[in-house]
Amino acid sequence: xxxxxxxKVSAVTGSVLAAGxxxxxxxxxxxxxxxxxxxxxxxxxxxxxFAILCTLVNHLIPDEPGHPTVRDTxxxxxxxxxxxxxxxxxxxxxKAALLLVxxxxxxxxxxxxxxxMTSEEQEQRLAQMVESALExxxxxxxxxxxxxxxxxxxxxxxxxxxxYAGPLIPVPNPPPADNRRA
Amino acid sequence: MILEYTDIKSDMTEEADAIVIGxxxxxxxxxxxxxxxxxxxxxxxxxxxxxxxxxxxxxxEDNMLARVDGGRGLDTSANTQINLTYGNNVGGxxxxxxxxxxxxxxxxxEVWEKQFGVQHHTEDELRPHFERIEKELNAHLxxxxxxxxxNQLFQKGGEAIGIHVERVMQARKNCIGSGYCMQGCAYxxxxxxxxxxxxxxxxxxxxxxxxxxxxxxxxxxxxxxxVVADFMDRRTARPSxxxxxxxxxxxxxxAGGYHSAAILMRSQVPDPSKQLGRNLRANPCPMxxxxxxxxxxxWRNIPAAVGTMDFRLPSYExxxxxxxxxxxxxxxxxxxxxxxxxPGYGREHRKLMDQAHRIGSAIAWIDDINAGHMELDSEGYPxxxxxxxxxxxxxxxxxxxxxxxxxxxxxxxxxxxxDPVGTRIRDPKEVAKIDTVKIGPGQMVFAAPHPxxxxxxxxDPATSVVDNQNQHHQVQGLFVCDPSVFPTAxxxxxxxxxxxxxxxxxxxxxxQWSARPVKPA
Numbered sequence: 001x002x003x004x005x006x007x008k009v010s011a012v013t014g015s016v017l018a019a020g021x022x023x024x025x026x027x028x029x030x031x032x033x034x035x036x037x038x039x040x041x042x043x044x045x046x047x048x049x050f051a052i053l054c055t056l057v058n059h060l061i062p063d064e065p066g067h068p069t070v071r072d073t074x075x076x077x078x079x080x081x082x083x084x085x086x087x088x089x090x091x092x093x094x095k096a097a098l099l100l101v102x103x104x105x106x107x108x109x110x111x112x113x114x115x116x117m118t119s120e121e122q123e124q125r126l127a128q129m130v131e132s133a134l135e136x137x138x139x140x141x142x143x144x145x146x147x148x149x150x151x152x153x154x155x156x157x158x159x160x161x162x163x164y165a166g167p168l169i170p171v172p173n174p175p176p177a178d179n180r181r182a
Numbered sequence: 183m184i185l186e187y188t189d190i191k192s193d194m195t196e197e198a199d200a201i202v203i204g205x206x207x208x209x210x211x212x213x214x215x216x217x218x219x220x221x222x223x224x225x226x227x228x229x230x231x232x233x234x235x236x237x238x239x240x241x242x243e244d245n246m247l248a249r250v251d252g253g254r255g256l257d258t259s260a261n262t263q264i265n266l267t268y269g270n271n272v273g274g275x276x277x278x279x280x281x282x283x284x285x286x287x288x289x290x291x292e293v294w295e296k297q298f299g300v301q302h303h304t305e306d307e308l309r310p311h312f313e314r315i316e317k318e319l320n321a322h323l324x325x326x327x328x329x330x331x332x333n334q335l336f337q338k339g340g341e342a343i344g345i346h347v348e349r350v351m352q353a354r355k356n357c358i359g360s361g362y363c364m365q366g367c368a369y370x371x372x373x374x375x376x377x378x379x380x381x382x383x384x385x386x387x388x389x390x391x392x393x394x395x396x397x398x399x400x401x402x403x404x405x406x407x408x409v410v411a412d413f414m415d416r417r418t419a420r421p422s423x424x425x426x427x428x429x430x431x432x433x434x435x436x437a438g439g440y441h442s443a444a445i446l447m448r449s450q451v452p453d454p455s456k457q458l459g460r461n462l463r464a465n466p467c468p469m470x471x472x473x474x475x476x477x478x479x480x481w482r483n484i485p486a487a488v489g490t491m492d493f494r495l496p497s498y499e500x501x502x503x504x505x506x507x508x509x510x511x512x513x514x515x516x517x518x519x520x521x522x523x524x525p526g527y528g529r530e531h532r533k534l535m536d537q538a539h540r541i542g543s544a545i546a547w548i549d550d551i552n553a554g555h556m557e558l559d560s561e562g563y564p565x566x567x568x569x570x571x572x573x574x575x576x577x578x579x580x581x582x583x584x585x586x587x588x589x590x591x592x593x594x595x596x597x598x599x600x601d602p603v604g605t606r607i608r609d610p611k612e613v614a615k616i617d618t619v620k621i622g623p624g625q626m627v628f629a630a631p632h633p634x635x636x637x638x639x640x641x642d643p644a645t646s647v648v649d650n651q652n653q654h655h656q657v658q659g660l661f662v663c664d665p666s667v668f669p670t671a672x673x674x675x676x677x678x679x680x681x682x683x684x685x686x687x688x689x690x691x692x693x694q695w696s697a698r699p700v701k702p703a
Binding site: 062086126130135138145 | 237239240241242243244248253254256258261262360362368418419420477479481517518519521522527528529531532535536538539559563602603622623624625627
């Protein structure tokens with residue numbers, strides 16, 4: 001996701017959130033604090049934004065026995081860190097995208113925050129975003145999804161599950177390509 | 183001599199015969215040739231200097247995307263439909279390109295000559311440069327041992343449906359087929375500018391400042407006078423606070439197809455033609471995936487050892503688009519990039535990734551007809567407005583259909599379309615589904631690795647930005663030497679075209695330019 005690509009997100013999110021401003025103003029910092037791993041302070045996102053991101057990536061890449069979880073691969077932390085290398089507007093837009101996930105259901109008549117939804121409700125909300133007629137909803141979801149999935153699968157703990165042997169660099173004499181047929 | 187961010191302790195002032203902004207295929211060639219002629223050349227590269235000698239190329243997708251890709255791989259068009267793929271490092275995009283090396287097709291050079299008035303760039307005039315480039319880059323047809331399973335499957339599938347599949351010229355030397363071409367070659371086997379043009383330029387006396395992002399080109403009374411630039415702190419990707427002010431009677435802007443026009447716009451160079459920042463084309467890449475019953479391991483060995491030119495030019499029937507307008511190749515994606523581009527999320531996505539080694543792919547480079555444009559925001563950052571529209575969308579759909587047919591004919595159990603619902607195609611009769619899949623913004627993403635056109639070449643100042651010698655029409659001594667000058671996309675990988683055009687420009691500068699430095703006998 002790019003600051004340049006998300007220029008419209010802030011404005012649209014602002015409109016959506018204005019409609020649900022009473023929801024936003026109702027505190028809930030304890031609710032979000034409880035979702036942040038103990039001792040972790042986000043580098044770029046606020047506590048609330050980071051908590052929303054944690055909730056979202058947990059849904060995008062659900063736990064599976066025997067597989068590393070998104071907590072193991074620190075997907076939310078890595079996205080938060082990545083944002084630190086980008087500048088002003090992109091960060092603003094990413095934050096707006098997270099708020100759109102959390103509160104954007106208002107535009108569809110859903111007044112429960114994403115982070116308070118059941119897993120089934122979260123799935124409905126995400127499906128709503130994927131299929132949305134609002135371009136900005138689709139963009140917000142697609143961009144966060146792309147980053148989450150990318151960072152998860154750059155963690156070497158996922159590699160055995162996808163049959164990826166990893167970089168050859170540690171091997172002094174790299175083996176020949178292993179996928180050639182005679 | 184290379185200076186990096188760690189070497190910069192204070193503001194600097196410099197003087198040179200020529201300042202070259204950018205170190206990719208365009209900048210490296212010009213810098214080398216000017217240095218060969220005895221000019222004092224200063225190369226300014228916004229990105230970092232990375233080299234296998236220091237272990238910088240660690241073959242990790244996350245690290246390398248951040249090091250060698252512009253915007254750390256995350257830049258997009260304003261509507262997020264297009265992922266901007268460009269280099270941000272010494273050597274430019276040639277460090278992450280696929281090494282496919284193709285001459286500009288004669289028909290495209292003729293279009294540029296006849297429709298846009300481009301002179302001195304005919305096939306006959308470029309031939310000696312092509313021959314020289316291919317020798318310098320050790321360009322050769324891909325050998326049998328470089329054919330990975332994906333290449334073999336593409337050939338099998340293509341031939342089964344009557345497509346002519348051919349070997350592709352490769353700029354490689356002693357390639358071991360590691361498969362990390364897109365992450366930058368850790369073995370210096372890919373003949374990027376990092377291992378060819380730049381070392382040659384340095385050996386001839388050019389100096390290079392990495393981590394040095396040019397803010398503006400300076401000019402007075404219609405003549406270029408130099409540049410001002412920010413030294414970047416590579417650790418934070420932000421300006422370090424240290425500045426460079428450099429004087430030169432010749433400034434060559436070669437910052438790539440996405441950024442050269444932005445530098446000119448920030449500099450407020452005259453633009454009477456109103457073409458600066460317009461005519462943006464970038465070869466957006468549609469792709470489809472195929473799930474096979476055998477191991478494909480797409481990420482090993484080289485990408486695009488083969489491909490087909492059968493669809494390079496579009497065909498029309500009764501004035502309406504029929505098919506073609508793209509190159510079709512076997513794809514190569516490293517695993518995390520594959521994960522990001524496969525459709526869906528949750529358990530369905532994990533099931534796909536569990537079979538990642540059995541997933542193959544076909545990719546196309548669309549010769550986009552409808553041009554985008556670029557503007558600057560209030561802080562001077564570029565905003566790129568581009569997306570698939572009109573016939574370009576039809577080309578993308580046709581390319582995905584042809585790719586699907588190739589994969590199915592090669593034995594794919596099913597083809598996976600990367601649309602929001604992950605449409606599956608299990609029989610050639612079903613490819614028409616692709617005519618209606620959603621590919622708009624937020625529904626499908628297209629990488630676009632070959633930007634061009636935003637400072638186009640031509641003889642008429644009323645319709646073009648630079649003249650036939652790459653010199654800006656209104657600012658003497660200001661040259662643009664990268665794909666920004668192409669009137670349209672070249673229909674093939676542009677690296678060889680960029681280099682050939684730069685050789686032409688360098689020859690003009692060193693042999694004919696009236697203000698060229700006079701060296702003592």
